Amino acid sequence: MHSSNVSTHGMAVAPHHLASQSALAILREGGSAIEAMVAAAAAIAVVYPHMNGLGGDGFWLIVPPEGAPIAIDASGAAGSLATLEAYAGQQHIPHRGPQAALTVAGTVSGWDQALRISRDLTGRALPVARLLADAIGYAEDGIPVTASQAHATASKLEELRHQPGFSETWLVSG
Template identity: 55%
Template sequence: EGGNAIEAMVAMAATIAVVYPHMNAIGGDGFWLVHEPGGKVHAIEACGPAGALATIERYREKGHDSIPSRGADAAVTVAGAVGGWQAALELAKALGGKMPVRDLLADAITHCDAGYAVSDSELRTWPQEA
């Protein structure tokens, strides 16, 4: 529809976050290497920063010897995936991209509304996540 490869990747990332969330969700991070046809390479490091309260002192005050594997105290960073999409779309625009975000997210939204077939691997993770 006239988009470029970066826009296609954002559309794909949004859709796969809906239909394959156990492997690629908006609560994670993203790392991009974009190679322009002329040879220039752009890197996008979309990993979220550590939360202000994720300190050794705070964990020790709460009685932890290490970062817990589950629960609110297990989250020590802020997700960066969606911020990475935004940075990628800014780069896409600088390189001639013109696709509106609503069009890039259309398939993901359709799958949210209409549903989708659950993969075997996603189905296997449900008992663990519950």
């Protein structure tokens, strides 16, 4: 027999329990599912930074109770020097360094767009400060590091150690 988890008052799932808790708190306070998602995403940027963060993109599919689904493409544009000509003859585009074709982060602009849609759909909005409060608290107070974060940091440590400002900020105790 197949069983599913169900709830009468909302549900949130995220790859880190603190992000799920942030989303649930927003739902309990009367926030929309969109607002809960922004709270979860902000928390994820702090508690699960090796997998998701503010420097990335966002893609939303919002299905209102009535009407057509709404898509948000919050992927940023590539830099003006990332042209086909600049990469002609190369086997691949570098992931790091001056020739990497990194895009402008679109995550936060996607949050803004989604929150405007939420306000339009519901006629109300929780303050953005409330949506970000848990993430800010996690950043200020610290959180236990997950095994996957510890592994990711250890595997990238030599590369990170030489980035300007990294050691002074994050390796204060060595």
